[in-house]
Amino acid sequence: MNRDKLMTESSFTNLSRDIGYVDLCFQGNRQVIATAVIHRLAGTVLVDPGPTTCLTTLRETLAQRGIGIRDLDAVLLTHIHLDHAGATGALVRENPGIKVYVHERGARHMVDPTRLLDSAKQVWGDDMDRLWGEVLPVPQANLRVLKGGERITFGERELEVAYTPGHARHHVSYFDRSSSIAFVGDVAGIRVGPTPYVFPPTPPPDIDIRAWKESAALVDSWHAETLFLTHFGPHNAPSVHLRLLIQHLDEMTEIARRVIQQNTSEEDYMASFVADMEKHLRQHLPADDAHRYLEAAPLDMCWLGLFRYWKKQFEAEN
Numbered sequence: 001m002n003r004d005k006l007m008t009e010s011s012f013t014n015l016s017r018d019i020g021y022v023d024l025c026f027q028g029n030r031q032v033i034a035t036a037v038i039h040r041l042a043g044t045v046l047v048d049p050g051p052t053t054c055l056t057t058l059r060e061t062l063a064q065r066g067i068g069i070r071d072l073d074a075v076l077l078t079h080i081h082l083d084h085a086g087a088t089g090a091l092v093r094e095n096p097g098i099k100v101y102v103h104e105r106g107a108r109h110m111v112d113p114t115r116l117l118d119s120a121k122q123v124w125g126d127d128m129d130r131l132w133g134e135v136l137p138v139p140q141a142n143l144r145v146l147k148g149g150e151r152i153t154f155g156e157r158e159l160e161v162a163y164t165p166g167h168a169r170h171h172v173s174y175f176d177r178s179s180s181i182a183f184v185g186d187v188a189g190i191r192v193g194p195t196p197y198v199f200p201p202t203p204p205p206d207i208d209i210r211a212w213k214e215s216a217a218l219v220d221s222w223h224a225e226t227l228f229l230t231h232f233g234p235h236n237a238p239s240v241h242l243r244l245l246i247q248h249l250d251e252m253t254e255i256a257r258r259v260i261q262q263n264t265s266e267e268d269y270m271a272s273f274v275a276d277m278e279k280h281l282r283q284h285l286p287a288d289d290a291h292r293y294l295e296a297a298p299l300d301m302c303w304l305g306l307f308r309y310w311k312k313q314f315e316a317e318n
Contacts, residue, residue, distance in 0.1 A: 011023050011061070012061050012062075015179070015181065019039075020036075020037050020039070021034045021035060021036045021234075022037060022057070023061075024058060025054070025057050026050070027295065029295050031192050031193070032232060033230060033231060033296070034048075034229070034232050034233050035050050035058060036183055036228050038154065038176075040155050042073065042155050043071060044067050044071050044072050044073060045075070045154055046091075047174065047183045048077060048084040048185060048230045049075055049088060049091060050084065051083055051131065052132060052134050052136075053130075053132060055087045069091060070095050072091065072095055072098050073097075073099065073154065074154065076101045078173060078174075078184070079103070079170050079172070080109050080110060080116065080168075080170055081186075081203070082120060082132040082135065083132070085102075086135050088138055089135060089137050090136050092139065092142050093136055096139075098142060100143050100144065101144045101152065102145065102170070102172075103146050103148070105169050106170030109170075111137055111138060111139070113135050116135075146163075146172055148162050148164075149161065152174075157178060158177070158178070159176050160174065160222075161174055162174075162175070162218055164184070164185075164187040164218060165208060166212020166213070166214070166215045167186040167187050167201065167202075167207070167212060171185060171187055175222045180225035181225070182219060182224040182226070182228065184228065185229075187215050187219065188229055188241065189248070190229065190296050190297055191231075192292045193289065196240075196244060197244065197284045199293050199297060200212070201301075202252065202297075202302040202306050202309070203302065204301075205305070205308055209249065209253055209309065212249065217242075219242065220238060223238075227241055232296070252277070252280075252302070256273055256306035258276075259273045270304075270307075273299070274300060274303065277299050281293070
């Protein structure tokens, strides 16, 4: 099935009376990136609108529900990585009334994405445009800067905000008690379908294992009924899910440490890590499911984040 066909068949799935999500069909693949949609009479709120390369899919799928970009009231960002936030500036250009909620550590990069893009180019190189498309700045006046601990009201709905670093220093999560849905970005990892495997995405530069575990415990303390993951969609039994996340985070971190200790050259590190992780994934996942996980978090990117983490740990010990 070609990408145009996927886009015309992109789906809107309801979670409750006024909460649903869009499968953005990233790079022609289903179940890789989801945008949560809180739709109400006074306006619509998106959580993590995805990259600009998926904007047409987002626009067309919302239109099928009678929602236009001009109907958007706010965008809630869990963090500013391009697969979550890349389309935000384009949405604000189309609708200057959109309020953009973002953690204070990421806010300046939304206003001026130059450093964010320079850093991303070092990681993605020539694939930048193909994967993420154009990234436009967001005017300062549109930003609503978060620290964590806030409560955001949209009509009758109130969302609690928590600072949840570990995957990124600028990561927040949102909890809607009325629906018992927690919107958790990447801090609760990647999970596709019912398979009980939760993959922790570990890209550079901000991986902090201790902070990640503390954030997972905070999310667990909400006692939500549903975790909504950008990669991908809703999952029940949050406590079980989060225990699996920590288990697999520990396993990945240990694989990275072992690779560093057993290899003498940095040139061998990535190849050894990727090979060991591919074996690890084969033990847990069917090949088709593994493909969707790795579309959201390629193993070479995960290695770069864990290598940076361990390098900092080793330097602190010496």
